[in-house]
Amino acid sequence: MSAVIENHLFNLKFASKELLRNAKKCDKEEKQEKTKLRNYYNAFQAIQKGNLECAQIHAENAIRKKNEGLNYMRMSSRIDAVAARVQTALTMKKVSKSMAGVVKAMDAAMRSMNLEKTSQLMDKFETEFVNLDVQSATMENAMSATSTLNAPQNEVDKLMQQVADEAGLELNMQLPSGQMSTIVGASKNSAEQDELSQRLAKLRQI
Numbered sequence: 001m002s003a004v005i006e007n008h009l010f011n012l013k014f015a016s017k018e019l020l021r022n023a024k025k026c027d028k029e030e031k032q033e034k035t036k037l038r039n040y041y042n043a044f045q046a047i048q049k050g051n052l053e054c055a056q057i058h059a060e061n062a063i064r065k066k067n068e069g070l071n072y073m074r075m076s077s078r079i080d081a082v083a084a085r086v087q088t089a090l091t092m093k094k095v096s097k098s099m100a101g102v103v104k105a106m107d108a109a110m111r112s113m114n115l116e117k118t119s120q121l122m123d124k125f126e127t128e129f130v131n132l133d134v135q136s137a138t139m140e141n142a143m144s145a146t147s148t149l150n151a152p153q154n155e156v157d158k159l160m161q162q163v164a165d166e167a168g169l170e171l172n173m174q175l176p177s178g179q180m181s182t183i184v185g186a187s188k189n190s191a192e193q194d195e196l197s198q199r200l201a202k203l204r205q206i
Helices: 002-043 053-091 097-111 115-131 137-146 153-166 177-205
Strands: none
Touching: 002 053, 002 097, 053 097, 053 115, 097 115
């Protein structure tokens, strides 16, 4: 059974990459629609009421492609997380028949690019996985920390803030006030520490 599941896993990972390619295609098409919208406004600066239908179509197309791309990315990420969990179970030789059946059905759904069906199967898979005693308590804690389907929000926020700081940008996020103050405070403390180090270096040179 393991060899069959591994084959289905390979197909799921391939499908995940295909979803990312579709997401990139949607992003490109969204930008094209935005360009058409800008060109429309540039060509018709004196637009009169009732002549906005073309502009509205381009705007709707851009928004639709944006949302479509985000859905592809979310599905790709979710499939990767499910594949990682099954891979862990395979390694431990703890794949149940019910889990194998769900993975097989998920593979078939992805072949037809039926995202709604795939999402329903992933919900079923998660239920199967919760009900299955795949490892000891210690290994369960380790796996839940490494293969959780959703990244901790505080880690996501901190990473976004870090990258924004490196780029010299101000990140106005809808964070809880306490969490934002913690991030800002950490940055301030780091700056103060750098300044103190510079002063000490100058004193040593005297």
